[in-house]
Amino acid sequence: MMLRTAPMIFLLALVACGAEQRQPSVLLISIDMLRADHLSCYGYERNTTPTIDGLAAEGVRFARHISSAPWTLPAHAAMFSSLPDSVHGCVDGTDNALPDGIVTLAERFQTAGYGTGGFFAGPYLHPAFGLGQGFDEYRFCVPDLAASMDGQSVGEWAGDPAAHRRSHHGVTNPGVVDAASAWLQEHGQEPFFLFVHLWDAHFDFVPPKPFDARFGDPDYEGFVDGREFFFDQRINRTMAEKDLHQLVALYDGEIMWCDAHVKRLLELLDDLELADDTIVAVTSDHGTEFFDHGGKGHRRTLYGEAIEIPLVIRAPGQLPAGVVVDDLSRMVDLGPTLMELSGLPPSNRFVGISLAPLATGEGSAPRAALSELLADQNRMRSVISGSGKLVWNEVSGDVVWFDLDRDPEERNPQRDLSQGLGPELLRALQAEIRTIQLVSEQHQYPHQPIVLPPALDQAIRASGYGGGEK
Ligand SMILES: [Zn+2]
Secondary structure, eight states: OOOOOOHHHHHHHHHHHGGGSOOOEEEEEEETTOOGGGSGGGTOSSOOOHHHHHHHHTSEEEEEEEOSSSSHHHHHHHHHHOSOHHHHOOOSSSSOOOOTTSOOHHHHHHHTTOEEEEEEOSGGGOGGGTTTTTOSEEEESOHHHHHHHTTSOHHHHHTOHHHHHHHTOSOOHHHHHHHHHHHHHHHTTSOEEEEEEEOTTSSSOOOOTTGGGSSSOTTOOSSOOSOOTTTOTTSSTTSOHHHHHHHHHHHHHHHHHHHHHHHHHHHHHHHTTOGGGEEEEEEOSOOOEESTTSOEESSSOOOHHHHEEOEEEEOTTTSOSSEEEEEEEEGGGHHHHHHHHHTOOOOTTOOOOOSHHHHTTOSOOOSOEEEEEOSTTOOEEEEEETTEEEEEETTTOOEEEEETTTOTTOOSOBOOTTSTTHHHHHHHHHHHHHHHHHHHHHHTOOOOOOOOOHHHHHHHHHTTTTSSOO
């Protein structure tokens, strides 16, 4: 189900005005580690995101947007390539980079004559991972951190816990937005594709004043100061409620701090008189866990708090204002959406579909959303289809499903695959695996083959896969 408002009016307006408008530019903002349920426009009780809420009121909010992965590198690789993780292969933070043969979103815009700029602060966005493909300028905006990575292979760096720890310190939003703003002032008069990555909502949680005290208890005197979230053993599932409350309050302060930097970019678009010709998309790469299911951080499970992310798109004259799309949408759909809204031809190398028709009430949603976790000791896949979600843990052999209508917090895993939503979800999983195989073979991508264990293969056959399913 979804809400729609006057889609045809906007399409007609688009046709009428199209000849007079210049080619739209694109501003794509990725706020790292922003779980969807912590934005006020996604129903959060705190007013964390007034700017993004305003953007949603002027555009379209995708209420059920699913990442390809619960951590930075594969999710951004999917964002840039519009390919599932098992196809783009940039999944484990070793020396595997996004292959040159994969055509990225930035390359598409560059080929179309756009100026392309990318500004980031998180180490997993490093060009050594292949994510700089297609950018005229692609800059790591944390000079100290960038220098510390020089001379190391990506695999060496990624395997060093001390390097990770350092990367979580610091306040980086101003440096990123300053650099992106300078680039925009220089290049904004020609069509541009500008990617901005905000890293401060990712732990550690040390928002500057006044954001540090925006949501917490002013009388709090405990040990939580937002630092060393991942490494501090006192931050665990048994911590006192008041300490957890303070921790989440600091995370929310960081979110509002990021929102303020989105505001800076939007105001610059206004000042440069570019807002009417610029598509703005705000999204994230993944969420994080605050002991929702017992653990902390991400890159460890595929629960909703780790893979459900925001997506808000404002496209003046093209997308209606204030629409909420409740249908499923996926990380891999973002690229095709931005290309269609910019008037670029679709790519048959992308797996995703444009979401623009969904917003105007003319299209169908993707049937299922696949997420994968293929790093460290994990090999997990989840597929969401309809109101169901199936999670296959290849290491443990566990396959469970959830009825998200009855159990939205994923508390009651179901194990009988022949009952309820089980057969439908098995068919959806098999369809996703088939897509991975077909796309990889068609374009000769060095994909990671997926081998089903006999019991799961048998269950899928019993579900009726092949009986008219595509
Ligand atoms: Zn991330």
